Amino acid sequence: MRFGGWLVPVLLFAACLGPRPTVPDRESLPASRVSLLGQAPLALSLDGHVRDDGTWELTAEVTVSGTLAEPPILRVELPDGARLLDGRPAESLPASGTDATRVRRFVVADARAPVQVVVSAVAGGYGASVAASWPPVGVVDRAGTSGFAPIKPTRVGGMPVDRAVPVESDVAPSR
Amino acid sequence: MILRKQALCFTAVLAALASSCGSGDGSGDVVTTDVGPEVAADVFGPDADAVVPPDPVYPDVCLGLSRPSAPACGSIRRQGCCDAAGRVVWCERGALYCIDCTAAGSSGACGFKDVPAFTGYDCGGAGDDPRGLFPATCGLACEPDCDDGRGGARACGDDGCGGRCGDCPPGEWCDDDGACVPAPGGVVQGRLEYEARVPAFDPLAGPTLEEVPVVLPGAGIPVTVADALGAVVGQTVTGQDGAFLVPLARPRAQDDVLVFATAQAGPAGPMFAVLRPDAGGKARSGTWPTWAWSMALDGDEVGTVRVTLAQGAGALHVFRLVASALDPVVAHLAGGDATQVVPLAVLWAPGVSWDCGYCYASRMPQVPVPGVHLPDSVFLDGHPDGSSAWAVAAVLHEVGHAVLRNHSRSDSPGGSHVVGQLLEPTFAWAEGWTSFFGVSMHSRWLGAPDARLWAVVFGASGARTAFWMDYAAGLGAAATTTPPDLRGGLGQFLDERWVTRALWELWDGDDVDDVGIADDCALGTAVMTRTLASARMLRGDRGFPGADLVDFLDALACDEPGRQAPVLSLVRDELGFPYDGAVTCP
Numbered sequence: 001m002r003f004g005g006w007l008v009p010v011l012l013f014a015a016c017l018g019p020r021p022t023v024p025d026r027e028s029l030p031a032s033r034v035s036l037l038g039q040a041p042l043a044l045s046l047d048g049h050v051r052d053d054g055t056w057e058l059t060a061e062v063t064v065s066g067t068l069a070e071p072p073i074l075r076v077e078l079p080d081g082a083r084l085l086d087g088r089p090a091e092s093l094p095a096s097g098t099d100a101t102r103v104r105r106f107v108v109a110d111a112r113a114p115v116q117v118v119v120s121a122v123a124g125g126y127g128a129s130v131a132a133s134w135p136p137v138g139v140v141d142r143a144g145t146s147g148f149a150p151i152k153p154t155r156v157g158g159m160p161v162d163r164a165v166p167v168e169s170d171v172a173p174s175r
Numbered sequence: 176m177i178l179r180k181q182a183l184c185f186t187a188v189l190a191a192l193a194s195s196c197g198s199g200d201g202s203g204d205v206v207t208t209d210v211g212p213e214v215a216a217d218v219f220g221p222d223a224d225a226v227v228p229p230d231p232v233y234p235d236v237c238l239g240l241s242r243p244s245a246p247a248c249g250s251i252r253r254q255g256c257c258d259a260a261g262r263v264v265w266c267e268r269g270a271l272y273c274i275d276c277t278a279a280g281s282s283g284a285c286g287f288k289d290v291p292a293f294t295g296y297d298c299g300g301a302g303d304d305p306r307g308l309f310p311a312t313c314g315l316a317c318e319p320d321c322d323d324g325r326g327g328a329r330a331c332g333d334d335g336c337g338g339r340c341g342d343c344p345p346g347e348w349c350d351d352d353g354a355c356v357p358a359p360g361g362v363v364q365g366r367l368e369y370e371a372r373v374p375a376f377d378p379l380a381g382p383t384l385e386e387v388p389v390v391l392p393g394a395g396i397p398v399t400v401a402d403a404l405g406a407v408v409g410q411t412v413t414g415q416d417g418a419f420l421v422p423l424a425r426p427r428a429q430d431d432v433l434v435f436a437t438a439q440a441g442p443a444g445p446m447f448a449v450l451r452p453d454a455g456g457k458a459r460s461g462t463w464p465t466w467a468w469s470m471a472l473d474g475d476e477v478g479t480v481r482v483t484l485a486q487g488a489g490a491l492h493v494f495r496l497v498a499s500a501l502d503p504v505v506a507h508l509a510g511g512d513a514t515q516v517v518p519l520a521v522l523w524a525p526g527v528s529w530d531c532g533y534c535y536a537s538r539m540p541q542v543p544v545p546g547v548h549l550p551d552s553v554f555l556d557g558h559p560d561g562s563s564a565w566a567v568a569a570v571l572h573e574v575g576h577a578v579l580r581n582h583s584r585s586d587s588p589g590g591s592h593v594v595g596q597l598l599e600p601t602f603a604w605a606e607g608w609t610s611f612f613g614v615s616m617h618s619r620w621l622g623a624p625d626a627r628l629w630a631v632v633f634g635a636s637g638a639r640t641a642f643w644m645d646y647a648a649g650l651g652a653a654a655t656t657t658p659p660d661l662r663g664g665l666g667q668f669l670d671e672r673w674v675t676r677a678l679w680e681l682w683d684g685d686d687v688d689d690v691g692i693a694d695d696c697a698l699g700t701a702v703m704t705r706t707l708a709s710a711r712m713l714r715g716d717r718g719f720p721g722a723d724l725v726d727f728l729d730a731l732a733c734d735e736p737g738r739q740a741p742v743l744s745l746v747r748d749e750l751g752f753p754y755d756g757a758v759t760c761p
Contacts, residue, residue: 021280021281021282021283021298021299022279022280023239023274023275023278023279023280023281023282023298024239024240024274025240025263025274025276025281025282025297025298025299026240026255026263026265026274026288026293026295026296026297026298027282027288027290027292027293027297027299028240028282029240029292029293029538030538031292031536031537031538031539032536032537032538032539032580034458034531034534034535034536034554035534035535035536035573035576035589035605035609036531036532036533036534036591036592037532037533037534037569037572037573037630038592038593038594038606038671039591039592039593039594040593040594040640040641040642041593041594041595042640043638043640044638045636045638046638065593065595065596066593066594066595066596068595118380120380120381122381125644125645125646125647125648125656126594126642126643126644126645126648126656126672127381127641127642127643127644128381128594128640128641128642128643129380129381129640129641129642130638130639130640130641131638131639132636132637132638132639133637136636136637137637148451148464149469151401151405151432151434151467151469152401152402152403152404152405152432153405154399154401154405154406154407154434155399155407155410156397156398156399156410156434156435156436156438156465156467157397157412157436157437157438157439157440157445157448158397158438158439158440158441158444158445159436159438159440159445159448159465159543159544159547160544160547161434161436161438161464161465161467162405162464162544163464163467164434164436164467164468164469165466165467165468165469165482165486165487166468166469166470167468167469167470167480167481167482167486168470168480169365169470169477169478169479169480170478170479170480170481171365171473171474171476171477171478171479
């Protein structure tokens with residue numbers, strides 16, 4: 001930055017020199033921040049690695065937030081043929097209230113497909129369930145919606161439209 | 176390469192410096208996907224706080240963007256106008272605002288602006304609304320003209336002010352004289368339907384989507400017949416059963432096409448549209464197109480067109496739901512004037528997920544085509560294994576944020592909130608009301624009570640989270656909703672689910688059957704919606720500072736005094752909130 005000594009002050013001066021509105025106008029209202037749905041009071045992360053003997057060592061971290069009237073139930077769901085060498089296959093976790101974190105360790109042998117850990121809390125008219133797999137199951141690319149094809153620009157519902165998904169009816173084409 | 180690097184550095188420095196001078200709207204930078212105060216950036220916006228009417232009032236004072244200058248709007252609308260003193264005045268949530276465009280430091284004279292995040296009169300604008308819908312001069316109004324020139328009234332067609340003189344029966348044509356006549360080119364008829372997925376609720380695992388879709392009528396969907404060059408030959412909207420009769424200006428030709436789209440026409444442009452993003456990630460502005468479907472016309476009898484899941488049927492579902500939910504908003508919060516509803520973009524596509532899951536952002540505009548501006552955005556998760564477009568109440572919860580923000584008051588500090596947390600009353604009100612809007616509007620759409628809100632979303636790590644709640648399922652030791660403390664104060668922190676539950680119990684029994692508590696309150700959608708924009712709701716404050724449930728209950732008491740006894744009984748005796756009914760009405 002050879003010009004670092006003087007370039008920044010000069011640019012700062014130049015950028016601020018011109019007349020700039022100081023009275024905020026309507027257009028200048030900034031965007032709001034994003035409003036989200038409430039988050040579930042359960043969170044789960046599942047990490048793992050393959051040990052030297054070929055077994056999988058998994059660590060589940062369960063975070064309980066908010067109020068749960070019933071203790072959450074943790075379950076380990078093994079793929080066919082797999083065996084749980086260490087850890088409990090199902091457990092009722094103490095729900096001590098906000099920001100309680102529980103860590104559980106599992107060792108699995110002979111797994112040929114992802115192991116899934118599920119934590120559920122159900123009470124009255126409310127329930128939450130979180131599930132995670134190890135190794136993580138990749139998101140299958142099923143975004144493949146039928147293509148959007150160009151059409152001659154027209155107007156539908158007051159909106160200019162120039163692309164559309166081709167569809168057909170149950171009437172056989174007549175030509 | 177060296178030149179390019181220098182240029183980038185120079186650009187970055189300039190950008191930083193410009194930012195340091197406090198100019199520009201910065202709307203692209205302000206929005207973050209971390210959860211923060213919902214309106215934290217609106218440091219000088221009409222949301223800021225000011226609900227107290229000033230004294231004296233406009234035209235004697237002009238208090239700028241942050242405070243209302245008068246407590247009522249008269250005939251002035253959201254788009255505003257320029258007064259004789261060179262000031263821009265406009266209506267925002269029932270109060271009149273004013274900025275003096277002649278003041279030193281103003282961005283320029285009062286005139287019309289049409290930019291992505293804003294359409295209306297402003298300082299630094301130019302001239303009049305080119306469409307003539309919103310005259311620049313305060314006090315002037317576009318005069319609808321439905322005179323047929325022969326001493327009668329036109330039965331159909333535009334009224335010149337964005338409204339309609341009337342609409343013809345399905346299949347009839349509106350001629351140049353404004354009369355409904357048999358269509359010169361005959362009609363194209365058929366029926367639209369689409370595949371939809373419905374949830375199944377497992378008591379332990381929660382909601383999942385049934386693998387086999389159901390088929391629903393494509394009701395209320397705009398449809399156009401266009402010629403080979405795209406010119407509109409005829410247009411209509413599908414009926415409740417999805418049937419359509421498109422009247423044609425001339426006989427059908429070989430290259431005509433039929434096009435459906437998820438855009439709701441309004442008097443001043445599209446009211447809302449479901450757009451098709453091609454990539455997710457951070458919630459942001461874009462130029463994504465409107466969902467549309469087309470087919471070549473082989474005859475006047477089209478038969479049944481079924482849009483499949485793979486063809487984007489979810490967009491039709493979302494469109495129907497949002498259209499249905501906005502009906503009472505236009506009727507009860509906008510005085511029947513659809514131009515007073517801020518145009519909304521709903522972004523959804525299969526396989527496209529946002530890092531916010533389901534969310535809403537105001538003034539995060541979408542521009543589906545040049546010149547069409549949708550200032551507010553709702554982002555819907557489209558994960559292939561998630562609840563996607565089918566978590567109806569969650570979808571409408573986000574639309575509810577737009578309604579609350581643009582037509583009522585939202586003083587919520589926002590921020591991360593976990594279901595079950597006790598929230599400060601303004602926060603619990605905003606989240607509780609929007610969930611109520613979701614389940615009540617869904618129930619109205621169904622014609623039956625369904626107080627369940629649910630969603631299935633996936634985190635960045637791939638973890639699947641499902642949650643569900645039934646607001647009519649009851650409170651008590653077995654449920655997780657935390658009830659209020661009857662011995663506590665009016666300003667006590669609340670569980671947002673309890674707020675939703677209270678609103679549901681006040682509402683049900685009119686539009687749909689009463690479920691949950693067998694109470695004598697059946698206020699229904701009209702009363703519950705009107706109350707949001709009542710003078711007491713917009714300008715009063717009791718209990719916790721800011722808009723909350725107490726203000727809503729007070730507003731109900733002011734507007735519906737005959738219903739106060741059952742409301743008090745429900746809220747105090749059945750639901751355990753220490754509401755006292757000691758209201759002062761404006």
